[in-house]
Amino acid sequence: MPSLREQWRQRLTFQFVICCGLGILLAWSIAKSQFDLKALLSSGPRFLEFFSRLTSPNWSVSELIIHSMVETLLIALAGTFFAVVLSLPLGFLAASNITPKWVYHPVKWFLGFLRSIPLIVVAIIFVIAVGLGPFPGVLAIAFHSIGMLGKLYAEEFETANQGIINAVKGTGATWPQTIRFGLFPQCIPQVISFTLYRFEMNFRDATVLGLVGAGGIGYYIQLYVRAFQYDKVAVLIIVIVAVVTLIDLLTFWVRKRIA
Amino acid sequence: MAWVVELKDIRVCYGTSCVLNVGELKIAPTERVFVLGRSGAGKTTLSQLIKGRLKPSEGSISVLGHSRVVSAKEERENQRHIAMIDQEFFLIPRLSVVNNVLLGCLGRVSPGKSLLGWYPASEWEKAEAILVEVGLKGLENRRVETLSGGQRQRVAIARALMQDADIIIADEPISNLDPELAEEALRLLVDCTKRRNETLLVNLHQPSLARKFASRFIGLSRGRVVYDGPPVSFTSDDEEFVYRGNENGKGSSKK
Numbered sequence: 001m002p003s004l005r006e007q008w009r010q011r012l013t014f015q016f017v018i019c020c021g022l023g024i025l026l027a028w029s030i031a032k033s034q035f036d037l038k039a040l041l042s043s044g045p046r047f048l049e050f051f052s053r054l055t056s057p058n059w060s061v062s063e064l065i066i067h068s069m070v071e072t073l074l075i076a077l078a079g080t081f082f083a084v085v086l087s088l089p090l091g092f093l094a095a096s097n098i099t100p101k102w103v104y105h106p107v108k109w110f111l112g113f114l115r116s117i118p119l120i121v122v123a124i125i126f127v128i129a130v131g132l133g134p135f136p137g138v139l140a141i142a143f144h145s146i147g148m149l150g151k152l153y154a155e156e157f158e159t160a161n162q163g164i165i166n167a168v169k170g171t172g173a174t175w176p177q178t179i180r181f182g183l184f185p186q187c188i189p190q191v192i193s194f195t196l197y198r199f200e201m202n203f204r205d206a207t208v209l210g211l212v213g214a215g216g217i218g219y220y221i222q223l224y225v226r227a228f229q230y231d232k233v234a235v236l237i238i239v240i241v242a243v244v245t246l247i248d249l250l251t252f253w254v255r256k257r258i259a
Numbered sequence: 260m261a262w263v264v265e266l267k268d269i270r271v272c273y274g275t276s277c278v279l280n281v282g283e284l285k286i287a288p289t290e291r292v293f294v295l296g297r298s299g300a301g302k303t304t305l306s307q308l309i310k311g312r313l314k315p316s317e318g319s320i321s322v323l324g325h326s327r328v329v330s331a332k333e334e335r336e337n338q339r340h341i342a343m344i345d346q347e348f349f350l351i352p353r354l355s356v357v358n359n360v361l362l363g364c365l366g367r368v369s370p371g372k373s374l375l376g377w378y379p380a381s382e383w384e385k386a387e388a389i390l391v392e393v394g395l396k397g398l399e400n401r402r403v404e405t406l407s408g409g410q411r412q413r414v415a416i417a418r419a420l421m422q423d424a425d426i427i428i429a430d431e432p433i434s435n436l437d438p439e440l441a442e443e444a445l446r447l448l449v450d451c452t453k454r455r456n457e458t459l460l461v462n463l464h465q466p467s468l469a470r471k472f473a474s475r476f477i478g479l480s481r482g483r484v485v486y487d488g489p490p491v492s493f494t495s496d497d498e499e500f501v502y503r504g505n506e507n508g509k510g511s512s513k514k
């Protein structure tokens with residue numbers, strides 16, 4: 001058995017090697033991304049020019065943009081709803097304290113698989129499958145969210161206090177009753193919190209779905225940017241920032257209430 | 260005599276280490292058994308075994324006339340008749356007091372309706388009566404997380420009473436309370452179980468307090484029963500033996 005000082009030295013050496021490895025990886029990633037500080041610093045005037053074009057918004061498109069913003073919001077809402085409906089049972093099946101190994105291992109793997117597909121790829125697939133419009137957007141949002149929500153729900157279920165579950169089971173409760181009263185009340189606040197976070201993310205994601213024809217405000221973003229109509233882009237940015245801020249405030253308030 | 264608990268040649272082992280080794284132990288109906296012993300003596304293991312949360316490595320156990328090798332349905336039915344008050348209470352913090360108490364009736368109400376939080380009127384009335392009995396009237400709709408330690412203890416007792424069990428097991432139920440509250444809580448538990456003719460099994464660290472309420476002491480040391488008899492016969496030597504494993508003290512069985 002090595003002495004305490006020797007063990008400490010070994011740990012220190014190990015940490016040093018890990019830090020060196022991470023440093024090399026970081027340096028490589030920066031070099032590979034052709035990071036150019038000079039180019040960044042000299043881009044100032046171009047940024048200024050771009051933002052100066054945004055200073056005079058063209059409000060004539062506001063009705064159209066608000067309409068598409070509502071559509072984006074509804075895509076995010078419906079997508080999140082379907083994701084929650086499917087993620088709850090999947091998260092439940094992926095929780096190692098509830099289901100046996102042969103169930104939770106494949107379900108966890110499946111959730112990981114869902115998470116690994118980028119949203120834009122999912123959206124393109126659904127546009128090809130069901131056509132243009134908000135419907136493929138809803139499907140893409142739902143599909144993409146299941147992987148993450150299922151994982152988060154499962155992790156929350158896994159941290160539930162087993163003592164409370166045993167106490168409920170000990171009253172002679174059936175398995176569904178034990179889950180309903182022993183598990184869910186413990187996890188509900190976090191489940192709601194995760195869902196709200198995901199809704200916020202889904203709303204931001206939904207704003208770019210239009211780029212591939214899956215509905216929402218993204219369609220107008222690419223339309224006006226490509227046409228160099230920055231006065232209209234300015235309205236888009238203002239509306240998106242306003243709605244995102246509003247959603248952030250609202251979800252923050254709800255999370256605070258349920259905490 | 261019909262025993263409510265019968266243990267024979269029970270051993271509970273983890274690998275090569277045995278935490279409980281009991282030759283024979285029987286508990287009669289309505290007894291108020293206080294199990295004494297140091298931390299790690301096997302008190303919790305014994306109570307978990309009787310509750311059915313643990314299976315013995317060897318030996319036979321029968322609780323309320325049922326052996327422990329039963330179907331899942333019978334096991335659930337057995338659980339219903341044995342209420343447990345854990346050291347940490349294990350209440351559901353976000354639920355109200357009355358909703359926590361109502362959990363005690365889950366074993367006898369319709370599973371479908373109870374999943375929606377719907378309980379028969381008779382269960383509501385029963386819960387209300389129990390809350391009055393344990394002194395929680397007026398706090399019915401308070402969330403458990405907002406209650407003091409003593410109040411939570413009462414909720415845990417109320418939930419156990421709501422279960423209408425034949426045996427109530429309390430595992431160090433007063434370890435989180437100050438001495439005054441502890442005695443009060445223990446008195447409440449004993450009085451309520453006496454009124455219902457329920458068998459009570461309490462794990463406790465304080466022999467002086469246990470003397471006031473027990474009809475029988477079981478002293479455990481290193482997983483073995485070293486004393487089994489009435490509290491009046493529990494001498495300071497026995498206490499020394501149970502708590503300090505003093506070689507000068509002697510274990511005895513005075514049943």
